[in-house]
Amino acid sequence: MIRAPAREGVIEAAEKIAAILPPTPLLPVEIDGVQCWAKAENLQPIGAFKIRGAWHRLTALSEDERSRGVVAVSSGNHAQGVAWAARRLGIRAAIVMPRDAPQVKLDNTRALGAEIVLYDRPGEDRDAIAAELIRERGGTLVHAFGDPWVIEGQGSAGIEIAAQLGKQPSRIVACCGGGGLAAGLALACPDSAIHVVEPFGWDMVGQALAAGKIVPVAPDAPATICDALQPTATKQLNLDLLSGRAEPGVTVTDAEVRDAQRWAFAHLRLVLEPGGAAALAAALAGKVPLDRGTAIMLTGGNADPKAFARTLSADA
Template sequence: MIRETIRMPTREGVLAAAQSIAAILPPTPLLPVEIAGVRCHAKAETLQPVGAFKIRGGWWRLSNLTPEERKRGVVAVSSGNHAQGVAWAARRLGIPAAIVMPRNAPRVKLEATRALGAEIVLYERPGEDRDEVAAREVERRGAVLVHAFGDAWVIEGQGSAGIEIAAQLGGEPSRILVCCGGGGLAAGLALACPGSAIVPVEPVGWDMVGQALASREIVRVGANPPATICDALQPDATKPINLAVLQDRAEPGITVTDEEVRAAQRFAFSTLRLVVEPGGAAALAAALAGKVTLDERSVVMLTGGNTDAASFAATIAGTGAP
């Protein structure tokens, strides 16, 4: 069994990641937007080459592999956005990549990941434990696991968005509203912007980070969690590394419904001219629903835009899922 190196992410690591990412990718726009009479800002990570912020963590993690680790390749687990981020970095760096993805992941994400040259290993969701599937693949291949959020380098890479925000805003924002799955982006932003309030936003019934922050321990999703259109925000639990960074730094308890998310997608399309997937619109949904106090130095993360045309068209038309 190959042992993984355990380390904690640092702000110095975030700064190094930001420098590395700036050398290969332009900063995503920080767009002015008015919400409930307040002029704040939206960070358009939907405009990344893979359509999501996950390219940041994927690039920084794979960039830090040793030559021997690069030869062995990587395994990642993802419903689509982390998959594409890792696949994009792997192709650029010449590293073999296998991605464990749920069979019911959006087709657009499966096809985009495959097009980037990664091997896809499908599992049943619900029904199979994705971490167990990934562990088998890591063991079989001798590969390095690139966890979607519970990895120090991934967290540092995601935090590079906060360095960009501070540069674009001329200083740290007052608060950052973050679409939250396992807490990788939220943790990275907490390190990048130590003076900013971090506000994780999760789907109703999937607030594993919020519950963990409130109880100060890892909380796993229940046996029959509610359905959500936010496919990118459905981890069974956060990880100790994320909780350690976020504890006493983030505000727990913000959740959004599917209808609030759809309203946010429509708002982003009509007001910002952006296509935002459901999971990528969760933070905006909380802002529009008045669940968070905003000021002119507030930033709302728009984290992903990978949605299939039929579902997005139905959302924009106000008819729900096709």
């Protein structure tokens, strides 16, 4: 039987993560006269929330599974989370990454000791490459958003937010790729509205929620600077967890994301990568409702230095 993610698992994940990492800050922010909150997951040791799901998943492996290693597919942040956890636990890790991933993410993943297997996007099927690696070598696939333990681990951020606020937030605005974070937050905070924010043309979770079924990305999907938010489709597991729980999805443009990066740097003194700024972009653009109980997820800070400098100078 396939294991189903549950709130009890989210709580367990939060306890495991609290044993090794301090909570990330929940910062007060004012947007359009409304004071709300920003969860600075970009300040995690790997610069992104993905460390949560990776740690919960890898610590749940049996000794036999650990001996055979893990395989993951990622544009960079999940890669670093898996590599960080694998190094700490003494587990071999191979990560399938796009050749055009930001160099900082490739370099950081290698520095953490993981093997990188490159592929071309578009053109090559990253999941097929991962499956072939597992067929040849053995090992456990640690899916970036469709794994029950990964979903629970990401949801641990919601447990932290509730503890920091002293109550569940009224709503959580979350950057969304495949829907692992949003699904985990829905489990963690059952009384909170969940808003998923995706890049324009890559709203595979939002479209799936509207259609009630998996929707693949269009073959002519536009380019986006949000490299971390480009799955070709969500998974049924994520859709099942979010259906009836998530608010209608919203999309943000590259220009709105760059505005959010500049805003976070100017007002919070934080560096956000494009995908990590998507939720903030939606809030600043008035695309999601805000109130004093709103928590906005700042999910990643692994920005390419040159691209970030161009964004700050408004030359992008």
